[in-house]
Amino acid sequence: MPSRERPGKAGAKAPGASASTKKSASKGPKAKSKAKSQGGGRKAAVAPAVPPAPAPEGAVTVTFLGGLGEIGRNCACIELDGKIILIDCGLMFPDLDMLGIDLVLPDFEYLRQNADKIVGCIATHGHEDHTGGLSFLLRELSFPIYGSELTLALARNRIDEAGLSDRTEFVVVRDGERRSIGPFDCEFIPVTHSVPHGFATAIHTPQGVIMHSGDWKLDLTPVDGRLTDLTRMGSIADQHGVRLLLADSTNACEKGHSRSESSVGKVLYDLFHEFDGQRIITTCFASHVHRVQQIADAAIAFDRTIATMGLSMKKNVKVARELGLLDIPESRLRDIADVKDVDPSKLCIISTGSQGEPMSALSLMAANENKFVKLDEGDVVIMSSHPIPGNESNVTRVIDGLTRMGVEVVHSGIEDVHATGHAKKEECKTLLSITEPEWFVPVHGEYHHLAAHARLGRQMGVPKDQVLVCEDGDQLVIEESGITHRPKAVPAGYLYVDGIVGDVGDGVLRDRRVLAEEGVVVVVVAVDVTTGAIITGPEIITRGWVYAPEAEDLLDQCAEVVRDSIKDAFQNDATDIETLQRHVRRAAGRFVAANTKRRPMIVPVVMEA
Ligand SMILES: [Zn+2]
Ligand SMILES: [Zn+2]
Numbered sequence: 013m014p015s016r017e018r019p020g021k022a023g024a025k026a027p028g029a030s031a032s033t034k035k036s037a038s039k040g041p042k043a044k045s046k047a048k049s050q051g052g053g054r055k056a057a058v059a060p061a062v063p064p065a066p067a068p069e070g071a072v073t074v075t076f077l078g079g080l081g082e083i084g085r086n087c088a089c090i091e092l093d094g095k096i097i098l099i100d101c102g103l104m105f106p107d108l109d110m111l112g113i114d115l116v117l118p119d120f121e122y123l124r125q126n127a128d129k130i131v132g133c134i135a136t137h138g139h140e141d142h143t144g145g146l147s148f149l150l151r152e153l154s155f156p157i158y159g160s161e162l163t164l165a166l167a168r169n170r171i172d173e174a175g176l177s178d179r180t181e182f183v184v185v186r187d188g189e190r191r192s193i194g195p196f197d198c199e200f201i202p203v204t205h206s207v208p209h210g211f212a213t214a215i216h217t218p219q220g221v222i223m224h225s226g227d228w229k230l231d232l233t234p235v236d237g238r239l240t241d242l243t244r245m246g247s248i249a250d251q252h253g254v255r256l257l258l259a260d261s262t263n264a265c266e267k268g269h270s271r272s273e274s275s276v277g278k279v280l281y282d283l284f285h286e287f288d289g290q291r292i293i294t295t296c297f298a299s300h301v302h303r304v305q306q307i308a309d310a311a312i313a314f315d316r317t318i319a320t321m322g323l324s325m326k327k328n329v330k331v332a333r334e335l336g337l338l339d340i341p342e343s344r345l346r347d348i349a350d351v352k353d354v355d356p357s358k359l360c361i362i363s364t365g366s367q368g369e370p371m372s373a374l375s376l377m378a379a380n381e382n383k384f385v386k387l388d389e390g391d392v393v394i395m396s397s398h399p400i401p402g403n404e405s406n407v408t409r410v411i412d413g414l415t416r417m418g419v420e421v422v423h424s425g426i427e428d429v430h431a432t433g434h435a436k437k438e439e440c441k442t443l444l445s446i447t448e449p450e451w452f453v454p455v456h457g458e459y460h461h462l463a464a465h466a467r468l469g470r471q472m473g474v475p476k477d478q479v480l481v482c483e484d485g486d487q488l489v490i491e492e493s494g495i496t497h498r499p500k501a502v503p504a505g506y507l508y509v510d511g512i513v514g515d516v517g518d519g520v521l522r523d524r525r526v527l528a529e530e531g532v533v534v535v536v537v538a539v540d541v542t543t544g545a546i547i548t549g550p551e552i553i554t555r556g557w558v559y560a561p562e563a564e565d566l567l568d569q570c571a572e573v574v575r576d577s578i579k580d581a582f583q584n585d586a587t588d589i590e591t592l593q594r595h596v597r598r599a600a601g602r603f604v605a606a607n608t609k610r611r612p613m614i615v616p617v618v619m620e621a
Pocket of ligand 2 (some may be wrong): 086139
């Protein structure tokens with residue numbers, strides 16, 4: 013996932029401040045973690061020097077704060093008559109090179125500047141890349157959230173945890189409902205996806221209909237029978253025309269159609285048949301209620317007792333059962349702490365950890381460190397998922413660990429135990445052909461996904477100059493005469509969250525990379541600044557450069573070089589601590605580079621004695 017430079021924001025933040033930049037301290041309850049706007053720096057963006065010019069009278073604007081150029085942190089704002097409605101406010105999980113970072117959020121600066129205009133946020137579905145940012149944004153701003161019952165139930169997990177439920181109102185909207193939110197006339201259209209009850213949204217505006225697909229696929233045989241409502245989309249196109257289509261690009265590079273979710277059920281059934289008599293452990297995303305249902309159906313068909321493992325799986329199964337979206341009889345469920353007396357061959361565990369997350373239930377099982385279940389030869393693990401980019405090595409490690417224990421592992425590379433939740437090429441084309449948009453902007457994807465989707469748009473007859481590839485921070489101004497694309501109109505860099513302590517800025521991340529790759533050399537020396545005599549040291553302390561006990565000579569030589577550099581400095585009348593530190597750093601750095609061809613971080617600590 014690409015990262016980008018956040019336009020010129022800096023500034024220290026007080027402990028306990030929210031995910032805010034500069035002076036704006038948290039107005040909400042004390043934040044548990046701190047966040048800081050920053051850039052990973054692989055993709056530079058120019059700072060908008062001034063806020064974007066106000067839109068002309070009567071215009072509607074669409075501003076992208078995240079999700080265009082990466083999978084994650086989806087967030088768009090639509091503005092009309094001085095009011096803003098958000099579509100989604102998600103988070104992104106960090107790249108491997110974002111060391112120590114827990115989460116990445118959209119840059120909220122634009123929303124902060126326009127706080128009084130925000131009338132609400134539409135949560136298209138319950139995935140965290142669409143709702144996970146709300147528990148941060150609500151620390152500073154307050155607005156209602158609209159979504160299906162399940163979406164809101166999933167979204168409120170983090171919001172409750174952050175103690176922010178009183179800063180919002182959860183407003184349930186139903187399939188096909190049309191309601192006004194401020195000046196926005198919004199219609200909620202059912203779509204199928206890998207979490208139930210997702211919506212596409214049609215916003216009827218004076219500048220025509222803006223149709224947002226949400227995350228969607230065209231599943232003609234969904235597990236719950238709730239279809240993507242193409243009919244309604246088509247009739248909106250017929251009646252009003254679709255002025256602008258914003259559509260999911262995740263799988264725009266994948267040929268053909270996505271498989272139906274219910275096809276996975278058949279595969280699971282066959283596997284349960286094949287492994288009848290063996291203990292079966294399955295994993296999938298905890299929010300994938302339909303997958304959980306199909307696993308449970310297969311388990312029940314073979315007379316198994318079901319136990320969930322992992323907190324989010326337990327929570328989501330409870331919520332989905334309460335909402336009537338998951339049908340597992342109480343008599344079939346057993347708490348994982350009480351499965352010891354269940355015949356292993358009559359047990360099915362549904363666990364988290366399908367992405368090989370290091371502390372997840374499955375990873376702990378693979379490391380033989382799970383307190384509830386010790387796996388053994390003869391056990392079967394079915395990983396009903398596909399690793400999302402960046403997680404492959406973790407998943408492979410887990411599969412290896414399990415295999416080494418003699419466990420039989422079935423994953424998506426072996427059997428069709430997973431179906432994507434996102435539209436592939438042919439489905440993207442179907443949506444384009446049904447909505448016949450006047451303008452088309454691909455959303456939800458890395459840049460190459462957006463570009464591929466744009467190609468499909470042109471192929472499907474959207475005029476070339478009316479297909480726009482936008483990125484985070486870009487703004488569209490919709491007027492009668494057409495749509496103007498304003499690139500990089502608002503700040504849209506990465507907002508890093510590190511849940512432990514302190515600010516995480518670009519500098520901190522850079523330091524972490526140096527430390528991770530090259531280590532650190534600390535040079536401690538006490539100097540009498542009047543005479544230039546070295547009172548103690550230099551002492552060379554290192555981590556990650558050379559292993560000190562085996563490199564005494566090298567450390568002695570380095571100390572000698574530092575001693576000389578201090579002598580030199582005094583001969584040149586450089587006697588203040590800062591200048592001495594500079595000399596020490598330079599001398600030690602040169603020595604280290606010349607002798608080992610490495611560039612660890614050099615930290616000079618020169619003390620006045
Ligand atoms: Zn999704
Ligand atoms: Zn998504």
